[in-house]
Amino acid sequence: MPVRRCLGAPAESCEGVSAVGLVVRAPAGQAPVMQVVVEAGTVPDGAAITVTGTARGESWPVRGGSRTWGGSQLVLGDALAPVNTPVVYRVSWDGGLAASEPVVRPWSGRSLLTEVTGGSAVDLLWQGGDERETDQRVTLHEVPGRPTPVAVMAPAMGAGTVSLTARTTPVHTRGLAALAARPVPVALFHNPRWCYQCQRGACDVPLVTVMVLTSVSHARAARLDVAERSWQIKGALVSVPQPGTLLAVSVWDDLDAVGMTWDGLGARGLSWDRFDRVVWQEEGA
Structure with missing residues (x-):
């Protein structure tokens, strides 16, 4: 799927400039997960990027599309694209934007x-x-x-x-x-x-x-x-958590209520990721 690439311009003014870099595919089948591919070299190395979809005036972030560009190809799956509606995908960064041509996610049911x-x-x-x-x-x-x-x-x-x-x-x-x-x-x-x-x-x-x-x-x-x-x-x-985002199940007041000292907590040898997943409301119950 060809793209329009615009440097320092809003999406609506990205006309007449062609580049290869943002590829969107609708695989065969009913309501397939849309494949959004940002090719290597599309975005400057180290740039903070955001990949979004737009349809009928509504926009949504593509899961996993907010990240620092590492230079290699990025492949994302969008399972929240609307059905039977033209969708335009965009990858944006500071001073640049690439936008796909409209693509439709098919669904023959109700x-x-x-x-x-x-x-x-x-x-x-x-x-x-x-x-x-x-x-x-x-x-x-x-x-x-x-x-x-x-x-x-x-x-x-x-x-x-x-x-x-x-x-x-x-x-x-x-x-x-x-x-x-x-x-x-x-x-x-x-x-x-x-x-x-x-x-x-x-x-x-x-x-x-x-x-x-x-x-x-x-x-x-x-x-x-x-x-x-x-x-x-x-x-x-609800909102959809981004991949790799760990959600804490407790707050500091829940930890304080346990009455544990910092030495006691340190003796457990918990990483911060594991610490966030402990249900402190249930500790000592």
Whole structure:
């Protein structure tokens, strides 16, 4: 896939300059993981780069695409690219940018639910509207003698939740039940191929919603010719951790509560990576 390479210019003005360096492929099959290849020599050695995808005005970072360029070829997999929508990929660094031509991730089914890594594809019929609730993260404290409460607001509001009703036929019923049983973030894909508003350019449903499932229930649908299931699904919107990023499971207050001295901690011989993964809330319990 040819690219437009622009030095010190925004993506929208990258016209008429051709270079080989950013290659994007959609492998054969349904909803394949997009292959984004940044060739050696595309970016100056030691530059901090960011690889992003863009579609219909929405942008997302490609997992593993934020790093220091080491000079050799970089191959990334993007399992969060929307389906049946032209996607443009960009690699940017200080003073430079390379942008691919549009490429489409094909999907012949209805709506799609997968793990964020692209596995366990479930074909489902997403019914009704796109019901979302924002988490305001506001606590109200009543003060005696004061007619209005004191509002305490978090520095950032929560992304919130999404609720949907969906239907599946037997093979995808088993797939959705198996996916709901795994402790993994999932990606819900809106399919423009079946959306009249998308075809008119008037749809506001996000192309991809990343979430963890918080409530899943299902029951037999009334359809008589096939064993169809109707699902009620709710999920909390989340971000996708970058590969190699270790997430601490405790805070310093949890360690303090254990009452361990620094000498005692040092005697354990823990690396900082292992230290971050200790559940200090459970130590000494």
